[in-house]
Amino acid sequence: MLKNLNYKSIKEAQDTGKNTLVARRYDLNPNMVSRWVREYKDGKFGEVDVAVLPDIDSKELSKENEKLKMLLGEKDLEIAILRDLIKKKNPPLAEKHEVANKWIQKGYSISKVLKIIGIPRSTYYYQKNYRVEEKKVSEGRPAPGYSIQEDGQKISDEQIKEFLLEEIAGDCYNYGYRKLTKVLRRKYKLKINKKKVYRICKELGILRPQRQKKVSYPRKLARNRIITRSNQLWEADIKYGFIEGEDRFFFVMSIIDVYDRGIITYHMGLSCTGDDVKQTLKRALLKRQQYDELEKPVIRTDNGPQFISHTFEKFCEDSKIEHERIPPRTPNMNAHIESFHRIFEDDCLSRWQFETYTEAYQEVMNFMEFYNERRMHSSILDLSPKEFYQKQDSLVIKEVRV
Known part of the structure; x- marks a missing residue:
């Protein structure tokens, strides 16, 4: 539970940019929150600091073990990457790039992976940046996260989901997304198209073919208390x-x-x-x-x-x-x-x-x-x-x- 609170406070500190504000909400030391955020950015959050361990001999032994593990790990990595390349039979640069990405994403050193595959760093980064730019061009406009009513008021997608769930639980239990679109337009005065309603219904799992699924947790209605x-x-x-x-x-x-x-x-x-x-x-x-x-x-x-x-x-x-x-x-x-x-x-x-x-x-x-x-x-x-x-x-x- 404490770890969950740590991660939540880190996320809120990143969202707001105010470590002191978040520390005040959760009754934490501001310096502690700042340290958590810094360690999280460096990828070290939650690690144990080896320097605080008291036994010097144990530290030396641990260092030697780490060196051996590193040498064995590099050899295993080289064998695994070469196996991937052999499967492709004289792979072109694009396929070598895919193999490199696979092992880099698993956490291995970029320089070690590129050295084994034989790709210069400059070539790797050029290909990587080119693909990112290509992807950016192909992506469409992000969804705004809301729809507008006839009077100009913005209604969030989460509120629209609640509207749909209420209608499905009532008279509109048998409606498809097209009729639900008309309900949203007439009853809630929303300017919304059927494609967006289809997407939201799909997210909620209330498209008609999916209603045959059994509910894992049957609804328990509130009673007077x-x-x-x-x-x-x-x-x-x-x-x-x-x-x-x-x-x-x-x-x-x-x-x-x-x-x-x-x-x-x-x-x-x-x-x-x-x-x-x-x-x-x-x-x-x-x-x-x-x-x-x-x-x-x-x-x-x-x-x-x-x-x-x-x-x-x-x-x-x-x-x-x-x-x-x-x-x-x-x-x-x-x-x-x-x-x-x-x-x-x-x-x-x-x-x-x-x-x-x-x-x-x-x-x-x-x-x-x-x-x-x-x-x-x-x-x-x-x-x-x-x-x-x-x-x-x-x-x-x-x-x-x-």
Whole structure:
């Protein structure tokens, strides 16, 4: 789990360019985050420093062993490369280049591989750069990641996926991508063509021929519950923000405790996958010391693609976490996270016009700290979520019905 946090903090530091900001979010030493990023760039992150080992004789022996391994490795490499060349029978330069790439990509030294094959470095790099330029010319314009409504508002592809999943779960269960395109145009006022809808449907696995597949994890519908303490029921959902200066969306996936109204943790990034959702739930369990509990919190979500992904469902099943999903078009069953998202929209996302992802990251982090630690909430005796969570054993509050 610690290693996952290290990699996540490295990724966020690279995305934002602000090591100090990321260190503040995860309560880490800024120098440590800077060192992790530096080691990650150098390809040395996670390695053990041999110099710290105490036994000098062991170090010398280790060095000798490494030399022997290197000599044997070079000989084995030479034999393997020559075998590849013999198979091709007097290969032209292009095929020699392919063989070189194969072994270089496996991590072997460029100079050693080129020496064995007999290609000058200048020739190798010329061919490599030529092919990269050729590929760049042939590639088309990258997909923008959103579609536009008739009023000019941008709707992210992730939101469109949710629209499609809701329609498939309802009256449009038997529609193909052509009819779904018409639904998106009429109901959601989207300017979208059928090719894009086909691509999105294919990504979601809802093209008609694929619906015959058995669902590995049958959906468990949310039911009415009475909540009397923290860590009984958590709700999770995804909110989209927009970066005007970069013309792209970012994602914030939050987990809220319906009893104390605290945002336990959240994921923010330029993407949000099933694995991101899984890792965020892991962090929430650890933060609330629920990871090893026999009776873990119930997690309630909508039917978004991240929440119905195999990765997330398998994690819930393996961890003995009850995951329940609300029926389509019933946001009231996820009312607490929806209410938080309205506050998040009004007090943060609509308040600022972000020019960069770094700027958005900073403002979202500031808002989350304010919401949890200082913002009064009328349903929890006008305390902040953090205050209420710490004092709830000595307070009297009505049970929460959901």
